[in-house]
Amino acid sequence: MDALVSPTPALPPTALSLRAIRRGFGGREVLRGVDLALAPGEFVVLLGRSGCGKTTLLRIAGELDRGATGDVAVTRDQAIVFQDARLLPWRRVWRNVVIGLDGPRRALRARALAALAEVGLTERADAWPRTLSGGEAQRVALARALVREPALLLLDEPFAALDALTRLRMQRLVGRLWQRHGLAVLLVTHDIDEAVLLGDRVLLMEEGRIALDLPIELPHPRRREQAECVTLRARLLAELGIDQDGTEAGW
Amino acid sequence: MSVDFVVYNLLPMSHVFFSPWVRGARRVLVPLVLLALWQILASTGRIEHRFYGSPIEVLISLRDLTETGDLAHHLAVSLGRAGFGLALGALAGLGLGAAAGLSRLGEDLLDPTLQAVRTLPLLGLIPLFILWFGLGDAPRLLLIALGTFFPFYINVFRGIRGIDAKLVELATSYRLGRFGLIREVILPGALAPALVGLRQSIGIAWLCLVVAEQVNANDGLGYIIIQANALAQTSVILTALVIYAVLGLGTDALVRLIERAALSWQNAFEGA
Numbered sequence: 312m313d314a315l316v317s318p319t320p321a322l323p324p325t326a327l328s329l330r331a332i333r334r335g336f337g338g339r340e341v342l343r344g345v346d347l348a349l350a351p352g353e354f355v356v357l358l359g360r361s362g363c364g365k366t367t368l369l370r371i372a373g374e375l376d377r378g379a380t381g382d383v384a385v386t387r388d389q390a391i392v393f394q395d396a397r398l399l400p401w402r403r404v405w406r407n408v409v410i411g412l413d414g415p416r417r418a419l420r421a422r423a424l425a426a427l428a429e430v431g432l433t434e435r436a437d438a439w440p441r442t443l444s445g446g447e448a449q450r451v452a453l454a455r456a457l458v459r460e461p462a463l464l465l466l467d468e469p470f471a472a473l474d475a476l477t478r479l480r481m482q483r484l485v486g487r488l489w490q491r492h493g494l495a496v497l498l499v500t501h502d503i504d505e506a507v508l509l510g511d512r513v514l515l516m517e518e519g520r521i522a523l524d525l526p527i528e529l530p531h532p533r534r535r536e537q538a539e540c541v542t543l544r545a546r547l548l549a550e551l552g553i554d555q556d557g558t559e560a561g562w
Numbered sequence: 563m564s565v566d567f568v569v570y571n572l573l574p575m576s577h578v579f580f581s582p583w584v585r586g587a588r589r590v591l592v593p594l595v596l597l598a599l600w601q602i603l604a605s606t607g608r609i610e611h612r613f614y615g616s617p618i619e620v621l622i623s624l625r626d627l628t629e630t631g632d633l634a635h636h637l638a639v640s641l642g643r644a645g646f647g648l649a650l651g652a653l654a655g656l657g658l659g660a661a662a663g664l665s666r667l668g669e670d671l672l673d674p675t676l677q678a679v680r681t682l683p684l685l686g687l688i689p690l691f692i693l694w695f696g697l698g699d700a701p702r703l704l705l706i707a708l709g710t711f712f713p714f715y716i717n718v719f720r721g722i723r724g725i726d727a728k729l730v731e732l733a734t735s736y737r738l739g740r741f742g743l744i745r746e747v748i749l750p751g752a753l754a755p756a757l758v759g760l761r762q763s764i765g766i767a768w769l770c771l772v773v774a775e776q777v778n779a780n781d782g783l784g785y786i787i788i789q790a791n792a793l794a795q796t797s798v799i800l801t802a803l804v805i806y807a808v809l810g811l812g813t814d815a816l817v818r819l820i821e822r823a824a825l826s827w828q829n830a831f832e833g834a
Contacts, residue, residue, distance in 0.1 A: 373735060390736070397732040401750035401827045410746060411736040439827045455736075 325384070326351050326463040326495035327372055332381035334367055341367050342379065343519035351462065354489055354496045356506040358547065359516035365499045366467055368516070372497060373465045389463040390456035394471055396448035398440035398455075405436040408455045426458035427451070429488060446477035450484070457488060464489075466498040470505070482508055486532055503551075507543045508533050515550055523550055612796060619797035620804060627801065632786075637805065640771060640782040643699065647706025648767045654707065655714025655759065662715075663722030664748070673719075680712050685773050692778065702774035709770045713762035721755030722748055754828070757821050764813045768806060 327349040334342040341364040349355050357365045370376040371383060373391045398407045405423035412419060420436075427433050430450035440448060449469055456464055466485070470478040486509055489496050500506060506513045507527065515523035525547070529539055597617050603609045604616030611619065627633035658676065661668035684705070691701035725748060733743045775784020783802050790798035 375731060375735060393728070393732070395728065397728055399729060399746060399750070401753075401825075402746070411733070411738045411742060441827065 325349060326353070326386050326389075327497065328382075328384040329368070329372065330382040332368065332371060332379055332383070334364070334371065334376070334379040341519055342371075345381075345516075345519070345521055347372075347514065347521065349463065349495045349497060351495050352493045354498070354509055354511045356510035356513045357497060357499045357516060358501065358503065358506045358513055360501060360551070363516045364519045365516045369465055369467050369497060369499045386462045388459075388461050389465060390459050390461040391465040391467065392449070392452050392456050392469045394468045396440075396443075396445075396452040398443075398448055398451055400440050402440075403436070404432070404438050404440060404443070404451055407440060407451060408458050410455065412459070422458055423454075426454040429457060429491075430454045430484065446473050446481065449473060449481065453485070453488070457492065460492070460494075462494055464494050464496045466496060468499055468501070470502070471500070478502075478505075483532065485509065490531060503544050503547050504535050506547065507540045508535055513543075513547065515547065517551075523547075612794075615797040615800045620800050623795070623797040623801045624804075627786075627798070633805075636782050636786055640775065640784070641809075643702055643775075643782065644706060644767045644771050647703045647770070648710050648763060650703065650707035651710030651763060651767075652714050652760070655711045655763075656718055656756070658711075659715040659718025660722065663719045663752070664744075669719075676712075676715060680716075684709050684770065688774065688777055697778050702771075702779070705774050706767050706770045709766040710763035713759040713766065714756070715759075717755040717759030717762075718752055721752030724755065725751040754821075754825055757817060757824065760820075761814060761817045764817065765810065768810050768813075772806060 325348050327347070329345060329347040332342050332345040332347075333340065345364075345368055347355075347368070357368065359365045367376065367379075369391075371379045372385055373389065374383075374385065375391075398404075399410065402410065405420055405427065408423040408426050409419045412422070414422075424433055424436055427436055430453050432447060432450055432454065435443065435447060435451075440451070443451065449472075452469070469485075470481045473481060482505055485496075485498075489509075496509075498505070498509060510527055513523075513525045513527060514521050515525070525543075527543060529537070533540055535541075600614075601617045604611040604614060604619075624633075658668075658672055662672045662676075663669075687708070688701070688705060691705055695701040695704060729747050729751070730743065733747050738746055771782070772784050772787070775782040776788050779785045779788075783805060786802045787799050790796075790802070
């Protein structure tokens with residue numbers, strides 16, 4: 312945008328590449344020049360407080376926000392899981408999973424059941440969405456994304472509305488599914504534990520910029536009480552301006 | 563110190579002890595009492611049965627009308643008119659409601675005019691309609707069509723606009739396309755309000771029908787009423803009214819049945 316950049320030789324293939332992204336809402340600049348690239352199969356966590364612009368960035372990656380400036384290159388082969396499950400209340404669970412897919416009914420149902428099996432919900436295939444709990448609905452939303460076998464999975468705080476126990480199980484589930492499917496994941500969250508547990512790389516967002524790009528080279532699956540995880544959590548907390556005992560500079 | 567505590571039954575009485583039969587009996591209790599009262603007042607001469615009729619007289623005239631075949635004829639004519647007029651109104655209401663609901667352009671072009679037309683007193687248009695469309699069935703059908711149009715238009719429009727924008731965004735994100743969006747999100751989402759529109763429309767269709775058939779008609783239920791009025795046959799007028807009421811109730815029950823089948827995904831509160 313501001314200067315011509317000569318193309319880098321041997322550019323690695325990316326699932327998502329954002330360059331110099333800016334986005335303002337009514338005079339307030341939410342994103343102030345963000346660069347972000349995801350390699351295929353990479354799990355990147357976008358971490359930040361509410362209002363830091365992380366969800367805005369994910370929506371731009373998901374082609375849901377066309378009001379930004381900058382360069383966006385994203386695979387068409389992507390699927391989003393929103394913070395709310397967004398199931399169509401008038402379609403049964405399995406229908407929701409294969410929404411937008413074409414094919415004979417039996418084949419679609421088979422695909423839906425396979426995806427539901429991955430999230431452990433086969434027996435709810437014929438239920439109405441209203442009868443699901445919050446965690447179940449979110450697992451259906453996950454199955455709906457996975458059934459398309461996307462190269463890129465965009466997760467917009469998908470566990471934020473769940474209770475703490477369900478959240479732990481969902482985090483493990485996402486970790487497993489990511490390892491099994493080998494897709495690139497961009498996870499937006501404000502949960503430091505989640506970031507440390509799941510990310511190959513944690514990007515800390517502050518005031519519309521990426522303030523820290525922290526690779527985490529620990530093998531998966533990780534446990535939150537692992538020493539390395541505890542250290543990383545302390546580091547990220549410090550970066551966010553919070554001491555470990557919870558006191559904070561400022562207010 | 564006193565301890566307050568509440569003892570309550572987890573299963574309310576009405577669910578434990580009252581079968582559907584009991585509920586059905588409860589529902590017909592008041593109408594039956596009123597009918598019995600009417601018959602007693604008429605039989606004992608407390609009311610002038612030439613003016614007020616009685617349930618038994620209504621039954622007798624119902625039998626007479628059935629035996630001559632008049633009732634079947636007039637009923638068929640009336641049902642045909644109501645059905646055709648309703649179909650016209652419903653089609654136009656669905657079409658224009660969808661046009662206004664789906665696009666801002668459609669709303670700006672259609673809505674102000676239609677809202678203005680809606681404020682016209684419908685039944686006051688009858689003389690004009692006869693003037694414009696002649697003495698045949700056309701003015702009657704158009705009156706019913708116009709009356710039934712608005713509930714459809716308003717409810718479809720409101721239904722479409724009431725659809726959760728997040729579901730529309732989901733449809734975009736999952737690449738449903740324009741057709742898929744309408745089939746998977748808009749139509750099912752607007753169905754419940756559209757069925758409310760249908761129920762209101764059916765009520766209006768019967769209302770318009772009675773009035774329209776009392777002007778210049780020579781068949782139909784409204785004609786029976788006019789003719790009976792001229793001959794001072796109170797019980798025939800009452801019979802025709804009873805038939806209207808039964809038709810109204812019947813069609814309403816039919817739509818409720820459709821609602822139950824089509825909206826089974828809603829686990830709506832159904833009263834304690």
